[in-house]
Amino acid sequence: MRSALLGVLMVTWIPLGCAGSTEAAPPPTPPPAPAPVPAPMPAPVAEPAPAPEPAKPSMLDQQKAHMAANVAAWQAHDAKKLASLYTDDVAFGYPSMEGWRETRGRGDLEKNMAEFFAAFSDAKVTTMRGLHVGDVLVLEWVLNGTHSGDFMGMKPTGKRLGYRGVSVLWFGDKGVKREHMYFDHVTFMAQLGSAPKGMMGRPVMEVPAGHSPEWVVAANNDAEKKNTELVTAFYAAWEKKDAKAFVDALADDAQHIDYSRPADSPKGKAAAKKEFDTFSKAFPDMKMTKKNVWAAGDYVVVEADMTGTFKGALGPMRPTNKTGTIHGLDVMKVSNDKLAQGFSYGSGAEFAGAFGLMPKDAGKPPAPAAGKRPALPPGAHTPLPPPGLQPGATKPPAPAGGAKAPAPPAGGAKAPAPGGAAKPPAPPAGGAKAPAPGGAAKPPAPPAAPPAPKP
Numbered sequence: 001m002r003s004a005l006l007g008v009l010m011v012t013w014i015p016l017g018c019a020g021s022t023e024a025a026p027p028p029t030p031p032p033a034p035a036p037v038p039a040p041m042p043a044p045v046a047e048p049a050p051a052p053e054p055a056k057p058s059m060l061d062q063q064k065a066h067m068a069a070n071v072a073a074w075q076a077h078d079a080k081k082l083a084s085l086y087t088d089d090v091a092f093g094y095p096s097m098e099g100w101r102e103t104r105g106r107g108d109l110e111k112n113m114a115e116f117f118a119a120f121s122d123a124k125v126t127t128m129r130g131l132h133v134g135d136v137l138v139l140e141w142v143l144n145g146t147h148s149g150d151f152m153g154m155k156p157t158g159k160r161l162g163y164r165g166v167s168v169l170w171f172g173d174k175g176v177k178r179e180h181m182y183f184d185h186v187t188f189m190a191q192l193g194s195a196p197k198g199m200m201g202r203p204v205m206e207v208p209a210g211h212s213p214e215w216v217v218a219a220n221n222d223a224e225k226k227n228t229e230l231v232t233a234f235y236a237a238w239e240k241k242d243a244k245a246f247v248d249a250l251a252d253d254a255q256h257i258d259y260s261r262p263a264d265s266p267k268g269k270a271a272a273k274k275e276f277d278t279f280s281k282a283f284p285d286m287k288m289t290k291k292n293v294w295a296a297g298d299y300v301v302v303e304a305d306m307t308g309t310f311k312g313a314l315g316p317m318r319p320t321n322k323t324g325t326i327h328g329l330d331v332m333k334v335s336n337d338k339l340a341q342g343f344s345y346g347s348g349a350e351f352a353g354a355f356g357l358m359p360k361d362a363g364k365p366p367a368p369a370a371g372k373r374p375a376l377p378p379g380a381h382t383p384l385p386p387p388g389l390q391p392g393a394t395k396p397p398a399p400a401g402g403a404k405a406p407a408p409p410a411g412g413a414k415a416p417a418p419g420g421a422a423k424p425p426a427p428p429a430g431g432a433k434a435p436a437p438g439g440a441a442k443p444p445a446p447p448a449a450p451p452a453p454k455p
Contacts, residue, residue, distance in 0.1 A: 059134060059135050059171060060132055060217065062171055063132060063137050063169075063171060066085055066169075066171070066175070066176065067127075067130070067137075069081065069085055070082065070085055073085070074123075074124060074125055075124070077117040077121075077123070079109075079110045079111075079112075079113035079114040079117060080110050082109075082110070082113055083106050083109040083110040083113065084175075085175050085176060086106050086109065086175050086176045086177075086179075087106075087172055087174050087175045087176065087177045088105065088106060089104060089105055089177070090104070090105065090106060090175075090176060090177055090178065090179065091103075091104050091177070091178045091179075092104075092178075092179050092180075092181070093178075093179070093180045093181075094180065094181045094182065094347075095182065095326065095327040095328070095346060095347040095350040096185070096347065096349065096350060096353075097185070097347075097349040097350060097352070097353035097358065098353060099325065099327075099350065099353070099354065100327050115151070116151070118149050118150075119147065119148065119149040119150060119151035119156070120145030120146060120147060120148065120149070120151070120161065121145075121146070121148045121149065122144075122145055122146050122148070123143065123144070123145030123161075124143075124144055124145065125141050125142070125143050125144075126141060126142045126143075126144070126207045126211065126213075127139060127140075127141055127213040128140040128141055128142060128164070128211075128213060128214070129213060129214040129215075129216075129331075130213060130214070130215045130216070131216050131218070131294065131296040131297075131299055131301060131331075132215070132216070132217045132218060132296065133218040133294040133295070133296050133301075134218070135170060135171045135172075136168060136169065136170055136171075136294060137168075137169045137171065138166065138167075138168050138169075138294065138296075138301050138331070139166065139167045139168075139169065140164065140165075140166045140331065140343065141164070141165060141166070141167065142162065142163070142164045142165075142205055142207050143161065143162070143163060143164075143165065143183075144160075144161060144162045144205075144206065144207065145160075145161045146158065146159070146160055146161070147159050147160075147161065147192055154192065154194060157192055157193055159191060159192050159193060160191070160204050161188070161191050161192070161204065162191070162204035162205040162206050163183060163184065163187045163188060163191065163201075163202065163204075163205055163259070164183070164205055164259050164345075165181060165182055165183030165184075165259070165345060166181070166182050166183075166329055166331070166343075166345045167179055167180070167181045167182075168180040168181075168292075168301075168303065168329070180303065180329075182327075182328060182329050182345035182346060182347070183259070183345065183347070184201060184202070184259055184260045184345075184346070184347055184348050184349075185347050185348065185349040185350075186199050186200070186201045186260070186347070186348035186349050186352075187201030187202045187259070187260075187262075187348070188201070189201065189349075190202075191204055196358065196359045197359055198359055199348065199352065199359070200262040201262060201348070202259065202261075202262055202263075216296045216297040216298075216299060217296065217297075218294070218295060218296040218297070219296075219297070224295035224296070224297070225295070226337075227295055227298065227299075227300050227334040228293060228295045228300055230249065230300075230334060230337065230338075230339070231293070231300040231302060231332055231334070231339070232290075232293070233245070233249065234246065234249040234339060235288055235290065235302065235304075237249065238276070238288070239286060239287065239288045241280045241284075243273060243276055243277070243280075246272075246273075246276055247269050247272060247273050247276070249338065249339050250269055250272055250338060250339050251335060251336070251338040251339060251340040252268065252269060253267055253268060253340075254267065254268065254269065254272060254338075254339055254340060254341070254342075255267050255340070255341050255342070256272075256341070256342045256343075256344070257342070257343055257344070258343075258344040258346070259343070259344065259345050259346075260328070260344065260345065260346040260347060260348045260351070261348070278312075278314065279314070281311075281312035282310060282311065282312035282313065282314045282319065283306075283308030283309065283310065283311070283312075284308075284309075284311055284312070285308055285309050285311075286306060286307070286308035287306070287307045287308065288304055288305070288306055289304055289305045289306075289307070290302055290303070290304045291303045291304055291305065298333050298334050298335065299331060299332065299333055299334075300331075300332045300334065301329065301330070301331050301332075302329070302330045302332070303328075303329045304327075304328065304329075304330075305325055305326070305327050306325065306326050306328070307323070307324070307325040308323065308324075309321060309322065309323040310322055310323075310324070310355040310356075317357060320355055320356040320357065322354075322355050322356040324353075324354030324355045324356075325354060326346060326347075326350050326351050326354050327346065327347075327350065328344060328345055328346030328347075329344070329345045329346075330342060330343070330344045330345075331343045331344075331345075
């Protein structure tokens with residue numbers, strides 16, 4: 001046992017003894033240093049989200065802004081600013097003695113308006129009524145001014161202008177892209193003392209002090225749809241020569257005013273029926289073409305053309321058997337499901353030219369060169385911004401001019417003429433007033449233009 005233990009000890013000591021007699025073994029290699037830990041990357045800084053694009057103004061707001069700018073341009077007689085409110089390729093249309101004229105582009109608008117402002121140094125336009133229907137704005141206005149400078153070949157006369165017209169404006173993102181304008185050229189010429197012999201216009205119209213324009217925004221509701229159906233049926237009755245349906249559509253005291261005639265038709269259904277009969281005989285083949293129909297509140301606007309052959313007498317005007325077409329716009333007001341008032345706009349010069357009634361010695365009225373815009377129309381639509389107009393609601397401050405959109409005139413509510421197309425313009429030859437297409441059938445409206453707000 002002892003010898004075994006010694007054997008074990010010797011075995012364990014031998015290596016120790018040998019170690020002491022040789023070089024020391026190299027120390028073990030230290031473990032590699034741990035790899036440096038990279039510093040954490042800073043958290044990316046989030047870029048601020050791009051600012052949202054400003055909300056696009058509503059069409060109503062665009063129209064109100066346009067009107068405010070238009071008024072300011074008229075007040076300052078700033079032709080350049082006025083022209084800037086139209087798109088570069090704006091289309092402009094209006095009736096003339098040669099029929100419907102249409103030009104495209106701003107072209108000479110600035111130059112023409114500058115000449116107009118120079119010729120009528122106190123010119124101003126007052127809004128009578130504004131009807132907003134989507135991207136369309138129908139504006140009834142009165143233009144006043146004194147002829148104080150050369151204008152379209154005419155030396156200053158010192159005469160006063162005052163006549164009523166209407167403009168239909170179509171809006172795009174960059175301004176007015178189309179405008180149709182209706183006013184009586186015979187009245188314009190007569191007030192300046194240059195109308196052809198025998199052709200009469202309306203007396204100078206002034207806007208009553210304190211006038212407040214009427215503004216109505218379409219609500220697109222069932223009531224407006226019903227009003228549109230009433231007016232459409234009324235036009236159909238006029239075209240079909242259905243006297244009963246025509247008269248039944250009118251209020252007992254229906255009133256009509258046709259601004260292309262020198263005087264108003266009498267009130268009431270009896271007078272309307274008489275005009276209806278006269279005009280139906282004068283134009284037995286009359287056809288109406290409605291180009292546009294808009295409804296806003298109690299008002300319905302119809303822009304249309306009337307085509308027919310002049311085969312029967314209209315007052316002192318003898319038939320010419322000539323077939324022609326005239327253009328016009330009617331504004332009608334509905335009350336208690338009846339046509340109560342109506343305003344019609346057209347050109348007596350166009351009526352005379354279309355049906356061969358222009359006096360032979362009546363030279364042609366000044367007209368813009370081909371492709372050019374007339375000096376007067378562009379801008380004769382300046383509206384006043386509607387105060388606090390709320391979309392979807394009707395806000396009729398005093399009805400434009402105090403009177404509301406025309407409804408079947410008291411002369412038998414005017415026939416739906418495209419803006420008077422149905423109604424003959426101011427009595428051309430012989431000064432006799434021609435029953436407006438539908439004008440004859442339409443009841444007279446208040447003679448004097450209703451009060452309008454000054455721009």
